[in-house]
Structure formats: structure tokens, C-alpha cells
Amino acid sequence: MMKASLPSDPGLRAAFEEALAGYREGGLPIGAALVHRGEVIARGRNRRVQDGNPILHAEMTCFQNAGRLSSVVYREATLYSTLSPCYMCGGASLLFGVPHFVVGESRTIRAADDWLRSRGTRVTIADDPACYELLQRFIAEQPGLWAEDIGEAGVHGRYTHAHPGA
Numbered sequence: 001m002m003k004a005s006l007p008s009d010p011g012l013r014a015a016f017e018e019a020l021a022g023y024r025e026g027g028l029p030i031g032a033a034l035v036h037r038g039e040v041i042a043r044g045r046n047r048r049v050q051d052g053n054p055i056l057h058a059e060m061t062c063f064q065n066a067g068r069l070s071s072v073v074y075r076e077a078t079l080y081s082t083l084s085p086c087y088m089c090g091g092a093s094l095l096f097g098v099p100h101f102v103v104g105e106s107r108t109i110r111a112a113d114d115w116l117r118s119r120g121t122r123v124t125i126a127d128d129p130a131c132y133e134l135l136q137r138f139i140a141e142q143p144g145l146w147a148e149d150i151g152e153a154g155v156h157g158r159y160t161h162a163h164p165g166a
């Protein structure tokens, strides 16, 4: 199915695996991972569709899955996301003091990269072909869901598919 090979960086690979799992669930294929001292300590994926929850971006789910961590851990950690972070997720990484953000790709959308840099976060753009290819495939297949996730107009009112499993 994928033409591009998997990301070689273990953190980005974990994030990509989350994105792929999200795609297979019918959700937005965006994944995240938190790495501490070379170890993936948490991972998460966007759960807007799966949980009917618009704030569960991949990074937020990853922080949630990580549970309560010492500030010392956050300050030694790297957050990975398959896609350029939004201001909510960038804000969460600033709040917790994560000093390094690795972005899988920022070709599809570029949001808080420069803002994070201006606040002292080191931002690395991996420009990973697999992350880009997967999200582009999803956008071609589900343009309405993508527009919803990035807050573009086009669909009015509440989304009836917000709670698919409930």
C-alpha cells in the first residue's frame, strides 16, 4: 500500500505506526510519540473520529497516554508528530517544557513550527515521505474529514458522525 519506506528514526517510526493505525480505523492518520533518553515512553494518534473528540490530536493523546510525568522527564524528552503541530499541541509541549519537537512533515500544513522556535523549542523537520504520502492519501479519500480537522468551512452545524461507536 505504501510506496515510501518506514521512517528509520524509532520515535518517528512509532508516530507513523500510530498514524497508520488511525488510518485503518477510519480516523485522521496523524500520530505522535514521546521519547525519553532514546526510549519511546508514550504514543498516541488523532482520535477525532474514533472518540468524537476534537481536542484529541495525536500529541494530546500521546501526552494523555504518557500519564503524569515529572517535569524532569519532560525536559529531557523529544516529542514526535507525523505532521506540523497546531497551536494547541505546540502549547501543550511548551506548557510541559519539552525542549525538542520532531515534525514528520510540514508540506501538507505548517502551523506552529516558527512559533515554537520563537519560544525556544528546537524544531526538527524530518520531511519524511511516508508521513506525507499517508496523509495525502487520506486527504484525497476523505476531503470532508480533513477540512473539519483543520477548521475549514464547508460543512455547517454539528457533525453527525461524531460518535460512531457510542
Ligand SMILES: [Zn+2]
Pocket (backbone or CB within 6 Å): 057, 058, 059, 085, 086, 087, 088, 089, 090
Ligand atoms: Zn494539534
